[in-house]
Amino acid sequence: MEPIRNKTKQLAKEFIDKGDPFGWFERLYDDANGDEKAVPWADMTVNLNLAEWLERERIRGEGNRAIVVGCGLGDDAEALAQLGFEVTAFDISPTAIAWCQTRFPDSTVSYQVADLFETPMTWQGGFDFVLESYTLQAMPKEVRDRAVPKVAALVKTNGSLLIICRGRSANELAETVPFPLTREELNAFQANGLDEVEFEDYFETGTSARRFRVTYRRS
Template sequence: MSRSVRDVDGLLRMLDEIFPSPQPFWDGFYADRDRDVPFFVTKPDENLVSYVDDGVLKSGRALDLGCGPGRNAMHLAATGFDVDAVDLSATAIAWARERAPEIRFRHGDAFTLDLAGPYDLIYDSGCFHHLPPHRRISYLDLVDRLLAPGGHLAMTCFVTGAENTGTELPDADLYRLGDLRGGLAYGPDELRAIFADLSPVEIRPMRAQPPESPTFGADFLQAALFRR
């Protein structure tokens, strides 16, 4: 990289260098296919299931950001969506392709991949809260470019005030530390402010699910749904 930053993209890439790449962690995480946490493989998020079952989200084109081994992408495809799914982890994408070869799983950075919108739904289960603060700019740009008029952005992310969840440190402190502390926690008002160009449909605590439930939910997360 040139030592002289001269545009926003150059500044964002320079700031990326402050934080270690998450790819090695996630490749190692998904390499263990015997991991005793079934929601990472089989269970779709309870909020996503409820939005589809209640008719809030109707079939169309969907983009699954940070798809992992494909649990939410597979649910969307099974309910009639035409799905593109992206993850930074090559290990996760290889696993997802084995499980659902009919879905277009793509390995890479969603901010640099050539994704062909518009999408009626952008779904994000835990990607946003792992982004460094400067990449919120990239995220908002992605949503602006790819989300169709009338389309929905739905997500789960760490919520403030919960135990064993993401950090609530100010953005500036994260840069001083060079560490995202496992992810960032957001309050509902913060999400409304960040996604101010979208209309909030609901922001609520994720509903914790018992082990026998066919869906995943945990009380250290919140679910948010926005409409364009």
């Protein structure tokens, strides 16, 4: 996996340095040519941090609307659909979305190509549950700062947002993708109308990766 991760960091840097912080995603998926091993975040199963949380919180969809931001190859969206949510899952990469549709031909998930910065008006305040995992951390700080209000805006009144990301302390550097987030910058969700319900800071089981898993609610 290491060569793929290094190649990904290099590709991301190349695009970010030329002022195109999103172009590398489509390039990476397209270059992968259907081989998930070329996509470093593609576990081809639900994110363990999400699965644990869904089970612990006894989450049930009950027909509520959920949206997955930057859905990648779709496993987390499928997990939410299995729990009974009506799921929309979007990604900026057309190749990723086509890949989801090929992987899950009978899915109830509505997979859509969309840019977080230009989501349809009808999505604003439209979702009972919003999931963002590993997408903010793939954006450089200045882009992330602009992305936070866009994610927050999707949450309906009484709806929830779950963020899963790499975490770091404010005095640690974040120079390459993935850029771990700080607790301080996540506070921006509160400035965008959400209440923090729970902030978990832990090391993922079996890895040295520090994670933040944060739940917010719009009251």
